[in-house]
Amino acid sequence: xxxxxxxxxxxxxxxxxxxxxxxxxxxxxxxxxxxxxxxxxxxxxxxxxxxxxxxxxxxxxxxxxxxxxxxxxxxxxxxxxxxxxxxxxxxxxxxxxxxxxxxxxxxxxxxxxxxxxxxxxxxxxxxxxxxxxxxxxxxxxxxxxxxxxxxxxxxxxxxxxxxxxxxxxxxxxxxxxxxxxxxxxxxxxxxxxxxxxxxxxxxxxxxxxxxxxxxxxxxxxxxxxxxxxxxxxxxxxxxxxxxxxxxxxxxxxxxxxxxxxxxxxxxxxxxxxxxxxxxxxxxxxxxxxxxxxxxxxxxxxxxxxxxxxxxxxxxxxxxxxxxxxxxxxxxxxxxxxxxxxxxxxxxxxxxxxxxxxxxxxxxxxxxxxxxxxxxxxxxxxxxxxxxxxxxxxxxxxxxxxxxxxxxxxxxxxxxxxxxxxxxxxxxxxxxxxxxxxxxxxxxxxxxxxxxxxxxxxxxxxxxxxxxxxxxxxxxxxxxxxxxxxxxxxxxxxxxxxxxxxxxxxxxxxxxxxxxxxxxxxxxxxxxxxxxxxxxxxxxxxxxxxxxxxxxxxxxxxxxxxxxxxxxxxxxx
Amino acid sequence: xxxxxxxxxxxxxxxxxxxxxxxxxxxxxxxxxxxxxxxxxxxxxxxxxxxxxxxxxxxxxxxxxxxxxxxxxxxxxxxxxxxxxxxxxxxxxxxxxxxxxxxxxxxxxxxxxxxxxxxxxxxxxxxxxxxxxxxxxxxxxxxxxxxxxxxxxxxxxxxxxxxxxxxxxxxxxxxxxxxxxxxxxxxxxxxxxxxxxxxxxxxxxxxxxxxxxxxxxxxxxxxxxxxxxxxxxxxxxxxxxxxxxxxxxxxxxxxxxxxxxxxxxxxxxxxxxxxxxxxxxxxxxxxxxxxxxxxxxxxxxxxxxxxxxxxxxxxxxxxxxxxxxxxxxxxxxxxxxxxxxxxxxxxxxxxxxxxxxxxxxxxxxx
Numbered sequence: 001x002x003x004x005x006x007x008x009x010x011x012x013x014x015x016x017x018x019x020x021x022x023x024x025x026x027x028x029x030x031x032x033x034x035x036x037x038x039x040x041x042x043x044x045x046x047x048x049x050x051x052x053x054x055x056x057x058x059x060x061x062x063x064x065x066x067x068x069x070x071x072x073x074x075x076x077x078x079x080x081x082x083x084x085x086x087x088x089x090x091x092x093x094x095x096x097x098x099x100x101x102x103x104x105x106x107x108x109x110x111x112x113x114x115x116x117x118x119x120x121x122x123x124x125x126x127x128x129x130x131x132x133x134x135x136x137x138x139x140x141x142x143x144x145x146x147x148x149x150x151x152x153x154x155x156x157x158x159x160x161x162x163x164x165x166x167x168x169x170x171x172x173x174x175x176x177x178x179x180x181x182x183x184x185x186x187x188x189x190x191x192x193x194x195x196x197x198x199x200x201x202x203x204x205x206x207x208x209x210x211x212x213x214x215x216x217x218x219x220x221x222x223x224x225x226x227x228x229x230x231x232x233x234x235x236x237x238x239x240x241x242x243x244x245x246x247x248x249x250x251x252x253x254x255x256x257x258x259x260x261x262x263x264x265x266x267x268x269x270x271x272x273x274x275x276x277x278x279x280x281x282x283x284x285x286x287x288x289x290x291x292x293x294x295x296x297x298x299x300x301x302x303x304x305x306x307x308x309x310x311x312x313x314x315x316x317x318x319x320x321x322x323x324x325x326x327x328x329x330x331x332x333x334x335x336x337x338x339x340x341x342x343x344x345x346x347x348x349x350x351x352x353x354x355x356x357x358x359x360x361x362x363x364x365x366x367x368x369x370x371x372x373x374x375x376x377x378x379x380x381x382x383x384x385x386x387x388x389x390x391x392x393x394x395x396x397x398x399x400x401x402x403x404x405x406x407x408x409x410x411x412x413x414x415x416x417x418x419x420x421x422x423x424x425x426x427x428x429x430x431x432x433x434x435x436x437x438x439x440x441x442x443x444x445x446x447x448x449x450x451x452x453x454x455x456x457x458x459x460x461x462x463x464x465x466x467x468x469x470x471x472x473x474x475x476x477x478x479x480x481x482x483x484x485x486x487x488x489x490x491x492x493x494x495x496x497x498x499x500x501x502x503x504x505x506x507x508x509x510x511x512x513x514x515x516x517x518x519x520x521x522x523x524x525x526x527x528x529x530x531x532x533x534x535x536x537x538x539x540x541x542x543x544x545x546x547x548x549x550x551x552x553x554x555x556x557x558x559x560x561x562x563x564x565x566x567x568x569x570x571x572x
Numbered sequence: 573x574x575x576x577x578x579x580x581x582x583x584x585x586x587x588x589x590x591x592x593x594x595x596x597x598x599x600x601x602x603x604x605x606x607x608x609x610x611x612x613x614x615x616x617x618x619x620x621x622x623x624x625x626x627x628x629x630x631x632x633x634x635x636x637x638x639x640x641x642x643x644x645x646x647x648x649x650x651x652x653x654x655x656x657x658x659x660x661x662x663x664x665x666x667x668x669x670x671x672x673x674x675x676x677x678x679x680x681x682x683x684x685x686x687x688x689x690x691x692x693x694x695x696x697x698x699x700x701x702x703x704x705x706x707x708x709x710x711x712x713x714x715x716x717x718x719x720x721x722x723x724x725x726x727x728x729x730x731x732x733x734x735x736x737x738x739x740x741x742x743x744x745x746x747x748x749x750x751x752x753x754x755x756x757x758x759x760x761x762x763x764x765x766x767x768x769x770x771x772x773x774x775x776x777x778x779x780x781x782x783x784x785x786x787x788x789x790x791x792x793x794x795x796x797x798x799x800x801x802x803x804x805x806x807x808x809x810x811x812x813x814x815x816x817x818x819x820x821x822x823x824x825x826x827x828x829x830x831x832x833x834x835x836x837x838x839x840x841x842x843x844x845x846x847x848x849x850x851x852x853x854x855x856x857x858x859x860x861x862x863x864x865x866x867x868x869x870x871x872x873x874x875x876x877x878x879x880x881x882x883x884x885x886x887x888x889x890x891x892x893x894x895x896x897x898x899x900x901x902x903x904x905x906x907x908x909x910x911x912x913x914x915x916x917x918x919x920x921x922x923x924x925x926x927x928x929x930x931x932x933x934x935x936x937x938x
Contacts, residue, residue, distance in 0.1 A: 044756040046867055049879055053863055066897050070808035071845035174895045
């Protein structure tokens with residue numbers, strides 16, 4: 001019996017598709033494939049087909065119900081808003097109590113058809129005040145005879161005009177309108193609220209419970225600095241004709257996010273006009289292969305494991321053969337006697353691999369989990385996507401990771417990891433809501449942090465980050481240039497970035513700038529050092545006074561100038 | 573009476589007029605929707621305002637012509653025709669794998685005289701006929717036909733897997749599966765196949781990045797950009813019962829594929845829930861008419877082929893509507909006779925042509 005069954009299965013799924021193989025004419029006792037009687041086959045088939053058609057009927061009915069539900073949502077919402085008592089929605093404020101998002105009381109106009117006095121001219125009179133309301137809409141409400149919403153959010157002049165009309169059928173009802181006085185500036189952080197008062201995304205949605213009760217939300221963001229970032233990043237993005245750009249500034253000791261910006265953006269005052277791909281906050285919900293900025297982690301790993309590696313020399317004069325058809329080159333050619341300092345400052349890819357080979361991929365994996373890059377960063381109020389680290393963590397993927405490829409990180413997790421490395425070795429939980437407590441935990445020693453700071457300082461003084469230099473402020477930084485993948489090949493398009501920490505002797509702030517697909521220059525000249533670093537430098541020059549980081553010598557002079565008014569209010 | 577006119581009358585009486593009228597109604601709604609979306613598309617891509625509607629109006633007569641031709645063919649010729657079209661389009665859909673020509677990250681299209689064709693679209697209706705033929709032959713002769721059928725399916729699978737066009741493959745696989753179930757295989761084999769297709773879905777999730785992205789996006793709406801879906805549902809809400817009027821849509825105009833994948837949202841916003849209901853009911857009606865015809869003749873080939881065609885038709889529709897309503901991840905599948913898209917329209921015309929041709933009622937001289 002067993003044998004015959006085996007033969008049957010062989011017949012259905014043949015191991016090879018040779019058509020001349022002998023066919024075994026089986027007697028289908030168990031009716032495994034099908035009955036040989038045509039009528040019985042058809043009867044069984046019809047039975048099954050009827051089951052199918054019932055299923056499909058149910059599914060179609062479900063679809064109809066679903067679309068019915070979505071289509072009638074508006075009618076339901078209006079009823080809901082009628083019942084709600086009119087508690088003002090809470091505001092969202094920045095660290096200096098500037099309003100980022102607030103509600104103002106407005107009035108909605110309702111129509112009660114059976115109280116219309118002047119039946120003949122009513123529609124014309126209403127249309128004189130609101131030319132954009134369609135005649136059909138008014139007619140429909142009149143026909144239905146029910147108390148219905150005519151126009152949301154009246155302006156003061158419209159209100160006066162309605163009052164002058166003196167039509168008892170038109171009634172006002174208290175309502176509120178969400179406005180964003182800073183327009184585009186915080187769109188990626190706050191999200192927006194729809195016309196009918198439904199929070200649609202980001203903070204407005206995640207903090208809806210508190211906002212609905214009328215509680216204000218205080219953020220760590222600074223509107224003034226955010227505006228300076230916005231201006232400089234936007235001009236930089238236009239100069240290099242980049243596809244997108246992002247910037248973030250964080251306090252390395254407390255984890256407070258001071259500015260967070262992502263372009264392209266939108267104006268939350270007009271949710272109808274949002275264009276595709278402008279809704280995403282690239283700082284939290286985009287992953288990038290960062291390139292050279294990850295070399296800092298590689299060096300930190302080497303220094304943590306073996307401090308004597310500083311005195312070792314590496315031969316980096318020849319290209320490194322990473323795989324069969326992939327050679328790793330360097331931009332700045334170094335001699336065959338390069339130490340760790342030279343390799344890091346000149347951002348040598350070959351050197352990074354050589355340093356990595358001293359450590360190995362097992363310790364690398366441990367180190368990355370020590371940096372908490374493998375965990376999903378949780379910040380209250382923000383939704384952050386997970387980093388993507390190599391799935392198969394072997395020597396090869398470790399080598400690519402050593403110079404920044406093979407792992408995609410969110411900008412915010414990169415910044416928080418840098419903060420951990422430079423602030424003396426403390427892990428600080430980044431935060432955007434002001435009233436949260438600081439969580440601090442020591443992970444590395446102060447000496448390691450000092451080594452890293454010296455190296456980063458050297459990059460700005462002697463290495464690839466020269467253009468980030470600001471006279472009088474000690475800056476440490478690292479540039480990054482990564483080729484973008486396109487169907488598993490690395491093309492010509494690049495992502496350039498710059499991480500800057502200052503003052504490097506006792507770090508206080510960290511700034512990260514990222515440009516997605518910058519163009520306009522010759523393709524040879526597109527590096528983080530000449531695209532993102534100058535933007536950093538310009539921003540720092542403008543914000544230095546506000547954040548009280550003064551150039552050493554001019555300290556006293558500048559203190560007097562601080563009272564000078566900022567340009568902030570003129571920009572919008 | 574003039575014999576030619578008489579023949580036309582006989583031909584007209586032999587067709588299922590219910591299906592014909594439904595299709596014509598769908599085409600008319602489609603013309604209005606494409607007319608509306610063509611201005612949106614023109615604004616976005618900076619081309620002539622009538623570009624889409626012109627192309628659409630050129631393709632529709634071709635579709636009708638194809639349907640008329642197909643309804644005049646005998647069953648044997650239908651089978652031969654579908655075998656030829658099937659093999660040609662299988663060969664053609666291998667080409668884009670080598671000649672890189674990408675639209676939205678997938679290389680499904682080949683370009684002939686300025687018209688870009690998606691050959692894999694034509695696999696859909698023809699493979700149903702091929703499967704029905706082979707299964708019927710297997711039932712009669714118990715020869716290699718079933719093996720050949722499985723082999724062809726795996727060939728299609730491997731071709732579509734590399735394009736990548738996972739949605740289309742899923743559609744073909746599901747339909748083949750349905751046909752096999754209707755063929756009367758035992759429950760054991762059904763469970764085996766269910767298990768296998770589960771493995772394929774998991775494999776696709778692991779290996780194909782865009783499938784993974786879409787499924788992740790669906791499961792965790794907070795992380796990715798669910799921009800399309802939000803807008804799609806909003807346009808239903810904005811439309812209400814009777815819609816904003818043709819060309820007056822505000823939300824759906826910002827949808828990326830409003831003229832093909834998301835055409836139903838446009839219909840919902842501009843023509844209202846009533847139009848959506850009419851469209852869904854028409855599709856369901858066509859399906860049940862075809863099912864009725866498949867059981868009318870007591871012949872396995874007719875049964876398998878017509879029911880298979882009806883199933884692939886309704887599955888494609890359901891997948892599109894479901895992804896518009898955010899019930900499943902977006903698939904990149906068109907709505908038959910409403911969406912713009914030459915290959916898909918012609919493929920749908922072939923499909924309905926097959927159904928009409930196979931369900932003909934023969935009239936003797938009265």
